[in-house]
Amino acid sequence: MKDDQEHTILAVHVRGLDGMCAGCRAWWARLAPYPCWQVDWATSRQARASVARFLGGVR
Numbered sequence: 579m580k581d582d583q584e585h586t587i588l589a590v591h592v593r594g595l596d597g598m599c600a601g602c603r604a605w606w607a608r609l610a611p612y613p614c615w616q617v618d619w620a621t622s623r624q625a626r627a628s629v630a631r632f633l634g635g636v637r
């Protein structure tokens with residue numbers, strides 16, 4: 579299992595002062611409202627991973 583990517587995304591994609599995603603702006607010079615789709619992806623991955631751990635580590 580490899581969840582480094584989610585942690586990296588969640589660490590970088592944080593809410594900026596103006597409500598935009600700071601990570602998207604820093605990485606791609608792109609304005610995206612926070613939470614951006616990458617944060618959605620990472621949080622849903624983490625939720626699935628913790629459910630899997632709770633159920634006994636199926637994956």
Ligand SMILES: [Zn+2]
Nearest residue numbers: 591599602614
């Ligand atoms: Zn982002």
